[in-house]
Amino acid sequence: MDDLVLLHAFPLDARMWDVPGALTPSLRGHGEPDLDTVAAQVLGVLDERNLDSVVLGGCSMGGYVAMALLRRAPERVRGLIFVDTKHTADAPEAAANRHAMADRVEREGVGDWLADAMLPNLLGPNASDTVRASVRTMILEQRAEDVAWWQRAMAKRPDSTDVLESLDVPSLVLVGEHDKLTPPDVAAKLAVTLPHATSERIEDAGHLPPVEQPEEFRARLERWREQVGL
Numbered sequence: 001m002d003d004l005v006l007l008h009a010f011p012l013d014a015r016m017w018d019v020p021g022a023l024t025p026s027l028r029g030h031g032e033p034d035l036d037t038v039a040a041q042v043l044g045v046l047d048e049r050n051l052d053s054v055v056l057g058g059c060s061m062g063g064y065v066a067m068a069l070l071r072r073a074p075e076r077v078r079g080l081i082f083v084d085t086k087h088t089a090d091a092p093e094a095a096a097n098r099h100a101m102a103d104r105v106e107r108e109g110v111g112d113w114l115a116d117a118m119l120p121n122l123l124g125p126n127a128s129d130t131v132r133a134s135v136r137t138m139i140l141e142q143r144a145e146d147v148a149w150w151q152r153a154m155a156k157r158p159d160s161t162d163v164l165e166s167l168d169v170p171s172l173v174l175v176g177e178h179d180k181l182t183p184p185d186v187a188a189k190l191a192v193t194l195p196h197a198t199s200e201r202i203e204d205a206g207h208l209p210p211v212e213q214p215e216e217f218r219a220r221l222e223r224w225r226e227q228v229g230l
Contacts, residue, residue: 005054007062011147012138018214029149035157039068055230057081067160079230080171084179084207086186087160087193095155102148115139124178124206131212164193170228171197176205
């Protein structure tokens with residue numbers, strides 16, 4: 001899968017992926033908060049690896065970055081995987097909540113308060129203690145400046161309906177059965193927006209199926225790639 005690029009969720013890093021052979025960059029914020037900046041970073045990684053076109057996937061925030069990349073260079077993507085993400089912009093209240101968290105991270109740093117706030121929304125009710133501990137560790141090891149930057153960048157992201165409606169590549173939309181942040185009905189709306197989408201639900205998972213159900217995630221991914229010839 002050396003042509004597969006997977007972009008991680010907030011507030012995690014590349015360790016969330018257990019997909020051998022995939023390119024899984026850790027996203028870093030710098031400058032004015034804008035997901036277009038991170039999309040440029042990802043394109044730079046593709047250039048370094050001499051990857052002209054890839055199968056691009058993203059979970060949650062990673063999906064938003066993938067959409068930003070599609071705005072810049074749609075010719076670099078020949079297949080898409082969207083995991084527990086959405087194509088619409090934040091409502092004003094959601095954007096305000098992101099800015100409030102960014103402000104608190106800058107004041108207090110990344111700590112248990114952030115993990116305690118995020119974990120109930122990230123994981124399904126049956127996630128194992130091992131998974132919960134792993135996700136907590138990832139959250140606690142993030143840089144405060146990145147967490148604040150990511151939140152402000154996500155708060156200003158545009159609606160991507162126009163970009164996705166014009167795509168002529170196969171897409172896979174996956175969603176966890178118990179996702180509270182982008183539930184199955186949101187995934188269904190995303191799938192309808194994509195012209196060539198396969199939409200599937202992963203049972204007994206929340207917002208992070210690649211972490212909660214890694215074997216099932218890999219199986220769905222491999223089966224879809226075989227079906228669409230990628």
